[in-house]
Amino acid sequence: MKGAGGKGAVSHTQSLPQTRKDSVSSEADRSQWSRERLLEELKKKEEENEKLKLQLQHQHDVTPSCPSLTINTLTHRLPPLTETPLTHAQVARYSRQLILPEFGPKGQRKLVAASVLIVGCGGLGCPAAIYLAAAGVGRLGLVDYDTVELNNLHRQVLHTEGRVGIAKVLSVAQSVKAVNSTVQVVPYDVSLTSSVALEVIREYDVVLDCTDNVATRYLLNDACVLADKPLVSGSALRYEGQLTVYHYQGGPCFRCIHPKPPPPETVTNCSDGGVLGMVPGVIGCMQALEAIKIVSHLGTPLTQKLVLYDGLQGTFHTVRLRGMKSGCEVCGEAPTIKELIDYEQFCGAAATDKDKGVTLLDRNKRVTVEEYSALVEAKEPHVLIDVRLPVELEICSLPACVNIPLKDIDKAESINLIQNKLAGLGTSKVFCVCRRGNDSQLAVRKLESCLSPVQCQVKDIVGGLMAWAHKIDSSVPVY
């Protein structure tokens, strides 16, 4: 209200008639206005300042006031944490959880002496980190190679507008320190790979998988089995989330349940499938709770059990998982995986969910956005098929497109529709467009198998609507 009131209040007072009383009050308003503008300026400068400070730390400079926020170099071994009696300050800070009979001072002492590694500082990692820090975990390791993007802020709630472009681990470290300066925070601005995973994981008591890709899930699983650490695994997509604990108290590991990786094309990420922020929020909090249960010996951990959360229905279901598999390649009786392997090769997919862009079609079956734009300018008759979901067309679309989602493109009614449109326009030219130019290539392939080349020539638009937004029309929103 305060921020929104500033400018609105000025235009309102300016339109009032100028009586003496009014002019006094408008002077007061003016001074209030300039004060608010100054405050706004100050806020902006403070944000810039914070960004610069974080960038400095990013370049491995130690900030004297907060040396623990330096990026950890991996070669630096961390001193062990030991259980000590609670100080008066700790008793005062954690009093509301200390009086829980099952947890009590004993649980708190264990938590303060515990270290938790969070891999992935996104939608799951943010809530997990802040709840663990607030509860008083002794040491929090944070791993992520990525930087904060504007489209992260709706769910990755520890990052701020002022930190867009900054390493996620530093952003989370900063937020965590602001809530509990007594927690040791160890940021690792790296991609967790086979060459570093064991070295990092061995330093921690529990590992939280807050990542978003299959290759990293197998890597973390194998590393946790080899280093003998419990792995609290979470995931969230659209309105649904899942949670379980692997390799703990004789329970199965991820490989016992999923010995083979899924075909890469069947895996959907948040960037393509969407996600409502509260869903990873719920699951991330539950991951933090499982970690606390493990280190403080509290309750019954979710080993050999999978929690399924349906945010739309507001329901939780717990299903029992199969037990440890004696033939499991990593945790079984005669394991064949004794060291970390190449997980990208094993999964046939990169250890990231970032869209790399694929080229499936020959150049002569594709047009660039510049070529398509010229064709539109020249009013060349053609049919443009947008193969995205209808909800995506509500965000942006090109004029005169026909929406046929990729999954429906080879259905008889879709083919009829395309043929009728072509006949109506007296053309054989079909162009397929999608968000980034991957699905549109699949659409071309599907259409080629349904339509004869005499009837039509199908091409895709390279880079899709995002290329159009960047190169042709900046009024098209990027999403």
Ligand SMILES: Nc1ncnc2c1ncn2[C@@H]1O[C@H](COP(=O)(O)OP(=O)(O)OP(=O)(O)O)[C@@H](O)[C@H]1O
């Ligand atoms: N091998 C890895 N090493 C380090 N960090 C990883 C690894 N794999 C995934 N991550 C990180 O895990 C996090 C997963 O979080 P999330 O999916 O919420 O974020 P995102 O990938 O930024 O989001 P979006 O999919 O919307 O672009 C990301 O920040 C990603 O960088």
Ligand SMILES: [Zn+2]
């Ligand atoms: Zn196993």
